[in-house]
Amino acid sequence: MTIINSLIMADDHELVRSGLKSLIQQQFPDTPICETGCGAQALALMLQQQPTLTLLDVTLPNMNGLDVVASARKSGYKGKIIMLSMHHWPKYVARAWLNGADGYVLKDSAFEELLVAINSVMKHERYLSKGICSQAVSDVLEHMGPNQDDLLTPRQRQVLQLVAEGHSSKYIANQLNVSLKTVEAHRSSIMNRLGIHDFAGLIKAAISLGLTQVN
Amino acid sequence: MTIINSLIMADDHELVRSGLKSLIQQQFPDTPICETGCGAQALALMLQQQPTLTLLDVTLPNMNGLDVVASARKSGYKGKIIMLSMHHWPKYVARAWLNGADGYVLKDSAFEELLVAINSVMKHERYLSKGICSQAVSDVLEHMGPNQDDLLTPRQRQVLQLVAEGHSSKYIANQLNVSLKTVEAHRSSIMNRLGIHDFAGLIKAAISLGLTQVN
DNA sequence: TGCGGTATTGGGGGAAACCCTAGTGTAATT
DNA sequence: AATTACACTAGGGTTTCCCCCAATACCGCA
Numbered sequence: 257m258t259i260i261n262s263l264i265m266a267d268d269h270e271l272v273r274s275g276l277k278s279l280i281q282q283q284f285p286d287t288p289i290c291e292t293g294c295g296a297q298a299l300a301l302m303l304q305q306q307p308t309l310t311l312l313d314v315t316l317p318n319m320n321g322l323d324v325v326a327s328a329r330k331s332g333y334k335g336k337i338i339m340l341s342m343h344h345w346p347k348y349v350a351r352a353w354l355n356g357a358d359g360y361v362l363k364d365s366a367f368e369e370l371l372v373a374i375n376s377v378m379k380h381e382r383y384l385s386k387g388i389c390s391q392a393v394s395d396v397l398e399h400m401g402p403n404q405d406d407l408l409t410p411r412q413r414q415v416l417q418l419v420a421e422g423h424s425s426k427y428i429a430n431q432l433n434v435s436l437k438t439v440e441a442h443r444s445s446i447m448n449r450l451g452i453h454d455f456a457g458l459i460k461a462a463i464s465l466g467l468t469q470v471n
Numbered sequence: 472m473t474i475i476n477s478l479i480m481a482d483d484h485e486l487v488r489s490g491l492k493s494l495i496q497q498q499f500p501d502t503p504i505c506e507t508g509c510g511a512q513a514l515a516l517m518l519q520q521q522p523t524l525t526l527l528d529v530t531l532p533n534m535n536g537l538d539v540v541a542s543a544r545k546s547g548y549k550g551k552i553i554m555l556s557m558h559h560w561p562k563y564v565a566r567a568w569l570n571g572a573d574g575y576v577l578k579d580s581a582f583e584e585l586l587v588a589i590n591s592v593m594k595h596e597r598y599l600s601k602g603i604c605s606q607a608v609s610d611v612l613e614h615m616g617p618n619q620d621d622l623l624t625p626r627q628r629q630v631l632q633l634v635a636e637g638h639s640s641k642y643i644a645n646q647l648n649v650s651l652k653t654v655e656a657h658r659s660s661i662m663n664r665l666g667i668h669d670f671a672g673l674i675k676a677a678i679s680l681g682l683t684q685v686n
Numbered sequence: 687t688g689c690g691g692t693a694t695t696g697g698g699g700g701a702a703a704c705c706c707t708a709g710t711g712t713a714a715t716t
Numbered sequence: 717a718a719t720t721a722c723a724c725t726a727g728g729g730t731t732t733c734c735c736c737c738a739a740t741a742c743c744g745c746a
Contacts (some may be wrong), residue, residue, distance in 0.1 A: 269557060269578035271585065275490020282493070342484060346511070363484035364508070370486065409723060422669035424702070437726045440703070445723090447704095454637035455703085459674040460685050470675050470685075624693060639732070652696045655733070660693090662734090670733085 258378045260287045262307040266298035266324070267291075267340065268316050274369030276311070279367050302328045307335050309374065312357075314341040316349060318431070320417060320467060322351050322464075329356035336377040338370075346392040348466065349384070353393070359383035395428055408446060413467060415442040420462030475502045476685045477522040481513035481539070482506075483531050484557065491526070494582050506646045510534030522550050524589065529556040529563060529571075537566050544571035545574030551592040553585075559603050560676075562665035574598035623661060627683060630657040 263280070267273045273291045280289060287403055290305065292298050295316035302310055302324075310328075314321040338359035339352045349360050358377040361370050362385040369386065376383040384390055408416065418428045425439040432439070447453065450461050462468045478495070482488045488506045495504060505520065507513050510531035517525055517539075525543075529536040540552055553574035554567045564575050573592040576585050577600040588598040599605055623631065633643045640654040647654070662668065665676050677683045 270581055271555070271576075271578045272487050272490060274582040275487060275492075275494050277490075278493040278497070279490050322537050340486070342663075361486075363486045366485055367489040395597075411724070420671050422671040424669075426702075434724085435726055436702090437728095438724070441726070442725080444704070445707095454639070455670050456635075456674050459671050460678075461545040463675075463678070463685050468671075470678050484715055626694070641732075649694085651732090652698095653694070656695075657693095659734070 258284075258375050259422035260308050260378070262285050262305060263287050263289045263309045263311070264301050264305065264319070265289060265291045265311045266293070266295065266316060267311075267313040268293050279283045283371060293317070295321065295324045299324045299327050299331075300332050302335070303331055304403065306333065309336045309338065309378070311338050311340055313468075314339055314343060314352075317421060318418070319414055322355055323413060324346070324408065326350065326355040326359050338373055338377055338383070340370075343466065344385075344388050345442065345466075346389065346395070349388055349393045353382075360388065361385045364385055366386070407449060408465075409438050412442055412446050412449070413437060413465070416446055416458070416462050416465070417467040419443065472588050473499075475499050475523045475593065477520060478504045478524050478526070479508045479516050479520065479522045480504060481508070481510065481524045481528075481531060481536070483508050483527040485525075496598060498586060508532070510536065510539045514539045514542050514546075517548050517550070518546055521548065524551045524553065524593070526553050526555055529554055529558060533572055537563070537570055540572050541570040553588055553592055553598070554586075555635065559600075561603070562676075564599070564603055568597075568611070569592050575603065576600045577602055577616075623664065623680075627661050627664075629674070630654060631661050631677050631680070632682040634658060635674050635683035 260390060263284070265273055265276060267276070273293070277289050277291060280287070290301055290307070292301060296318040298310070298312060299318065299319065306405055312321040312324060316324070321341070325339070328337070336358045337356065338361055339357045340361055340363055341348060342363045344362055352360050355429045356419075359382065361373045361383070364387070365385055373383040373385070384393070414432070415428060418431065423431070425443065426436055429436045429439045443458070447458060450457075452458055452461060459468075463470060478499070480491060482490060482491070485508060488508070492504055492506060495502070505516055506523070507516060508531075511534050513525070513527060513531065514534065516522075527536040527539055531539070534542075534555055540554070542596070543552070544659070551574070552572045553576055554572045555576055555578055556563060557578045559577060567575050574597065576588045576598070579602065580600055584601065588600070591598040595673040630643060633646065638646070640658065641651055644651045644654045658673070662673060665672075667673055667676060678685060
């Protein structure tokens with residue numbers, strides 16, 4: 257039987273977290289579960305508590321799950337990480353892999369599959385959800401440099417995500433603890449790099465990069 | 472104590488359904504719960520089984536939740552309907568109201584709030600999730616005819632499309648041969664009507680209204 | 687015919703964003 | 717060890733946008 261000492265769960269919808277927590281608690285009654293709805297807090301909790309297992313939604317406010325994984329690994333987090341996502345796009349899966357995730361489970365999976373994933377990663381195996389074409393993921397990985405293949409730097413993606421969530425540069429500057437001017441400089445460099453000259457294009461780029469959703 | 476004879480739950484993600492089912496089952500152990508992940512099947516089940524209560528996600532494959540509500544009511548479904556949605560936009564809430572929903576609960580709510588919503592609608596009351604500005608919904612309802620395209624005036628659509636294409640208000644003013652201030656007034660009234668408070672939301676609204684495309 | 691609502695038009699002032707320029711730190715290259 | 721490249725940081729000055737307010741024009745309705 258798999259034993260999980262502690263668990264952190266990050267999802268942007270509290271109802272979803274509650275439901276998942278209920279299901280997991282039934283399977284692992286003795287595991288303390290800590291939950292959060294935002295990426296930055298998830299990262300902080302991971303580093304503070306070093307939980308045995310972290311369940312991370314990909315689309316999170318503040319900082320998306322893929323960046324959380326990268327930052328956590330870079331900061332020395334050693335626990336297992338399973339991504340929860342509704343996206344089956346190979347690009348996302350490959351990015352999760354490279355950033356240091358151990359499992360990738362689609363939200364359109366049965367709970368039993370999540371249990372299989374948990375057991376797999378706790379045995380130091382990787383798990384890829386059914387319904388994801390692993391060949392396509394391999395292909396993407398081939399054409400994907402080990403790091404920094406993306407168009408934007410982590411900081412730029414972070415800023416772009418916050419912009420696309422509708423926050424002002426002032427608010428973003430407070431969130432990131434930098435100057436207003438710094439945020440504006442990031443915005444500017446993002447637009448230069450993507451060849452965008454207006455706000456609308458910025459939002460559309462964020463959508464097509466998966467940093468935010470239309471609705 | 473509220474008694475629910477039967478319940479149908481529709482959500483596009485099986486993991487979410489499982490979790491929610493687990494929570495609800497704990498509260499209503501004797502209620503049979505039927506679940507589905509697609510809108511068309513949800514509609515069919517509602518008409519066949521006439522459940523006491525239906526929980527409907529707004530974003531569903533095949534047929535979105537708002538259309539399911541409209542069709543179900545038109546076909547004589549008499550049970551209660553609670554919408555589950557991640558969208559707080561007044562536009563969506565107003566549409567749900569007009570189509571015949573009894574409750575509207577954000578996915579970013581505690582499970583306890585869903586229970587309050589269930590108890591409310593079973594007592595023939597309407598329930599609106601916290602975090603939704605009911606005044607904004609009322610405002611939208613005022614300006615909302617029976618068909619969906621009355622949300623914006625032709626001029627507003629025209630302006631919104633140009634905005635979403637990335638043009639500045641100044642350029643738009645020149646294109647339309649009106650004052651800069653007029654265009655800005657249009658932008659303002661569009662945002663008021665849709666319950667939007669930032670530029671990002673404006674672009675996303677234009678996309679979901681089909682006025683522009685992501686790429 | 688008059689009345690109310692709203693579509694469309696416009697202004698002023700304050701806040702936010704954009705363009706240009708530039709310092710610092712880090713990592714890879716030569 | 718020196719150089720190059722670039723991510724991240726930041727300021728000054730200009731342009732653009734957002735909120736409160738108002739005038740005219742149009743359309744349905746009593």
